[in-house]
Amino acid sequence: MKLGLDASFLSFSHFFCSFVVLFLFKTLTWSLLKQFPGENGSLVLTIVTIWELFSSHLCSLSPESCQCPSLDSLFLSLSLPHTPINTIEIPQFHPALVFLKPERTMLQSNPPLLQHYGELVLHPAEFPALVCDEQKKGVAMEECQLPLIDLDDLNSDNERERLACSRAICRASSEWGFFQVVNHGMSPELLRRMRREQMKLFQTPFERKTTWGLLNNSYRWGTPTATSPKQFSWSEAFHIPLSQISEGACYGEYNSLRQVMKEFAAAMSKIARLLAGILAENLGNQKGVFEDICDESTCFLRLNRYPACPISQEIFGLVPHTDSDFLTILCQDQVGGLQLMKDSQWVAAKPNKDALVVNIGDLFQAWSNNVYKSVEHKVMANRTMERYSIAYFLCPSYDSLITSCREPSVYRKFTFGEYRSQVQEDVKKTGYKVGLPRFIL
Ligand SMILES: C=C1C[C@]23C[C@@]1(O)CC[C@H]2[C@@]12CC[C@H](O)[C@@](C)(C(=O)O1)[C@H]2[C@@H]3C(=O)O
Ligand SMILES: O=C(O)CCC(=O)C(=O)O
Numbered sequence: 238m239k240l241g242l243d244a245s246f247l248s249f250s251h252f253f254c255s256f257v258v259l260f261l262f263k264t265l266t267w268s269l270l271k272q273f274p275g276e277n278g279s280l281v282l283t284i285v286t287i288w289e290l291f292s293s294h295l296c297s298l299s300p301e302s303c304q305c306p307s308l309d310s311l312f313l314s315l316s317l318p319h320t321p322i323n324t325i326e327i328p329q330f331h332p333a334l335v336f337l338k339p340e341r342t343m344l345q346s347n348p349p350l351l352q353h354y355g356e357l358v359l360h361p362a363e364f365p366a367l368v369c370d371e372q373k374k375g376v377a378m379e380e381c382q383l384p385l386i387d388l389d390d391l392n393s394d395n396e397r398e399r400l401a402c403s404r405a406i407c408r409a410s411s412e413w414g415f416f417q418v419v420n421h422g423m424s425p426e427l428l429r430r431m432r433r434e435q436m437k438l439f440q441t442p443f444e445r446k447t448t449w450g451l452l453n454n455s456y457r458w459g460t461p462t463a464t465s466p467k468q469f470s471w472s473e474a475f476h477i478p479l480s481q482i483s484e485g486a487c488y489g490e491y492n493s494l495r496q497v498m499k500e501f502a503a504a505m506s507k508i509a510r511l512l513a514g515i516l517a518e519n520l521g522n523q524k525g526v527f528e529d530i531c532d533e534s535t536c537f538l539r540l541n542r543y544p545a546c547p548i549s550q551e552i553f554g555l556v557p558h559t560d561s562d563f564l565t566i567l568c569q570d571q572v573g574g575l576q577l578m579k580d581s582q583w584v585a586a587k588p589n590k591d592a593l594v595v596n597i598g599d600l601f602q603a604w605s606n607n608v609y610k611s612v613e614h615k616v617m618a619n620r621t622m623e624r625y626s627i628a629y630f631l632c633p634s635y636d637s638l639i640t641s642c643r644e645p646s647v648y649r650k651f652t653f654g655e656y657r658s659q660v661q662e663d664v665k666k667t668g669y670k671v672g673l674p675r676f677i678l
C-alpha cells in the first residue's frame with residue numbers, strides 16, 4: 238500500500254512541478270519573444286527548440302497529464318511576419334505538429350498558404366470532418382477514365398460516326414457532367430508556351446502579385462472568406478476576364494504572356510463553342526444559340542497553381558464546387574488530383590496527356606432543365622509536387638437571361654449577373670457556394 242501511495246504522490250508532484258515550470262517557462266518565453274516578434278529567426282528557433290525538448294521531456298515523464306503546448310499558438314501569437322521566405326526547422330517530435338512535414342517546412346512561401354491555413358486550424362469556426370470515409374481509411378481513391386471522345390469523328394465523312402460522336406458528348410454530359418476530348422485541335426506547341434508563361438507568372442513575388450493589379454487585378458490565393466480548414470483552397474489563381482486580354486496596359490513586362498493567352502483563349506473558345514453547339518442542337522435548339530450571348534468579352538481564363546502541400550494530401554487544392562458557367566474546358570498537367578462526384582462517390586479523374594477535360598457548368602444545367610449535369614468537383618493537394626491547370630469558362634454577359642429550353646422549368650429565370658451576385662453573397666455569408674438550388678421554382 239505504501240508503495241502505491243508513493244507512486245501516486247510522486248506522479249502528482251511530477252505533474253505539479255512540471256506544470257509550474259512549464260507555465261513559468263512559457264510566460265518567460267512569450268514575454269521575451271514579444272520583444273523580438275519573429276524578426277530574429279535564430280532566437281525563435283533556439284527558444285522553440287528548448288521549449289520542444291522541455292515539453293516533450295515532460296510529456297515523456299507524465300504523458301497522461303501532458304499538456305504539450307501548441308507550438309502553433311506560440312508562432313501565431315508572435316504573428317510571424319508575412320515577409321520573404323523564412324524557413325525554420327520544425328522539430329519533428331512536437332506532438333502538436335505531427336501533421337506538419339518532418340523535414341523543412343516553409344512557414345513563409347509564395348503565397349503564404351501555411352500561415353493562413355495554420356490560423357484556420359487553430360481558430361476554426363467549425364471542426365471539419367475534412368475528408369470523406371474512403372480517404373480517412375487510407376483507401377486508395379478509385380481512379381477513373383473520364384468518357385473519352387475523339388473530336389476527329391465529328392469531321393468524319395461517315396454520318397453515322399459523326400452522329401455517334403455527338404451522342405457520346407450528350408450522353409457524357411447527362412450521365413457524368415464530365416468528359417475528355419482528344420484531337421481537339423489545340424497545338425502541343427501552344428500548350429507548352431502557355432504552360433511556360435503560366436509558371437513564369439506565378440513565380441512573380443507574392444507582394445507584386447497582390448499589389449500590382451496584374452491581369453485586371455485578377456489574382457486570388459487561399460480562400461479569404463474561409464472560416465474553417467474545409468473551406469480553404471491550397472492554391473492560387475488568376476481569374477482573368479477575356480475582355481481585358483488584348484489591352485497591353487495591364488501586362489507591362491508580361492507582354493509575351495498576353496500574346497500566348499490570346500492565342501490560347503481563342504483555341505479554347507473554338508472547342509467550347511463547338512461542344513456547346515452540339516449540346517444545344519441535341520435539345521432541339523439552333524447550334525449558334527450561345528454565339529449571341531457568349532462573346533469573347535464575357536468569358537474567363539483561370540490560371541491555377543496548386544503549390545505542393547507539405548501538411549497533408551487531405552487538404553483541398555480547390556474546394557468542392559460546381560462551375561458558375563455554361564461549359565468549362567480544362568487543360569491540366571499530369572500531376573493529378575482532380576476528383577468529381579459520381580453516383581454520390583468521389584472518383585479521381587485520371588490525367589490523359591493528350592486530352593482536355595470538359596465539364597458542364599451551372600448555367601447549362603439550368604438552361605437544359607437538368608438534362609445536362611453541373612457536377613461537383615474538387616482538387617486534392619499533393620504533398621510533394623506542385624500542379625498547374627488552366628480553365629476556360631464559357632460565360633454569357635452579365636445581363637443575359639438564363640431560361641430553360643424546356644417546360645415546365647425547374648428553375649426560375651435569372652440573369653448571369655444575378656447568379657454571380659448570389660454565389661458571392663452566399664460564399665461571403667456561409668463560406669460556401671449554394672448555386673442553382675437558390676433558383677429552384
Ligand atoms: C468556375 C468557378 C466557380 C468558382 C470560381 C471558378 O472560376 C473556379 C472555382 C470556383 C470556386 C470554388 C470555391 C468557391 O465556392 C468559389 C466561390 C471560389 O472562390 O472558387 C467558387 C467560384 C464561384 O462559383 O464563383
Ligand atoms: O485544376 C483543376 O483540375 C480544376 C480547376 C477548377 O475546377 C476550376 O478552375 O473551376
Ligand SMILES: [Fe+2]
Nearest residue numbers: 558559560614
Ligand atoms: Fe471548377
